[in-house]
Amino acid sequence: MNQRFKMKCKHRTLSAIVAFAGLQPQRMLIGFVVATAVMFVLDDAMAASPAPIDLQSAASFGVLAGSKIENTGSTSIGGNIGSFPTATITGFGPGTFTGVNHAGDGVTQLAKTDLGLAYIDAAGRAPTVTYGAIHDLGGETLLPGVYNDPSSFGITGILILDAAGDPNAVWIF
Numbered sequence: 775m776n777q778r779f780k781m782k783c784k785h786r787t788l789s790a791i792v793a794f795a796g797l798q799p800q801r802m803l804i805g806f807v808v809a810t811a812v813m814f815v816l817d818d819a820m821a822a823s824p825a826p827i828d829l830q831s832a833a834s835f836g837v838l839a840g841s842k843i844e845n846t847g848s849t850s851i852g853g854n855i856g857s858f859p860t861a862t863i864t865g866f867g868p869g870t871f872t873g874v875n876h877a878g879d880g881v882t883q884l885a886k887t888d889l890g891l892a893y894i895d896a897a898g899r900a901p902t903v904t905y906g907a908i909h910d911l912g913g914e915t916l917l918p919g920v921y922n923d924p925s926s927f928g929i930t931g932i933l934i935l936d937a938a939g940d941p942n943a944v945w946i947f
Contacts, residue, residue, distance in 0.1 A: 823918035823943045827896050830888035831881065836871060838885055845869035856882030896946050918943040 836853030837843055843857050845865030854873030857863055861878025876882040902919030909923050912931030917938055921927075927947060937943035 823937075823940055824899060824902070824920050824946060826942065826944050827892045827946070829892050830885075832885040832889040832892060834873060835876075835885055836873065838882065838889060840886065854881075854885075856885060858882040858886055899946055916945060918945055920946040923947075 832838055834854050835856060836851035837855045839857040841857065841860045842862035843855055843864070844862075845868070847865075847868060849869035851869070851871040852873075853871065854876055855863060855866075855871050856876035856879070858878055863875060863877045866875075874881075876885075899920045901922035904922045904924075905927075907923065907925040908928060910928040910930050911921075911933045912929050913933075915934040915936050917936055918940065935943075935945055
């Protein structure tokens, strides 16, 4: 006996033909629910990672500031450093960086413009998951996606970002 079931869930409609010869309709429905749960898990696990945010010239910066950069310890920064419009950068005697100090120059100004454009892109992405206010991500394992909280996220404990084997995975918070 074949039965066709349809189920609506948020933004998608799932349909399946369930063939359970000789089973009562209640058991077929239970089988369909289990099969649907498996389809949801597989669908979510195989969901494509969001497209990366193009940082353009800002990508080479380890620290990019607007007022000043002040280091007070043995910090190690990978990449360029820069501050614009205020060019003050202090405390890099104990601290180190691997790039170039672009304090107040045109490279930093362009990078800040590009960073603003990247923020607009990220903020405009449709969320994969929306949580309630002040959601704590500690103890969770998240696949690539766009995660939204109407106020702010907390992290108490360990947050695992699982790329599911994708070396280009992207998470946007």
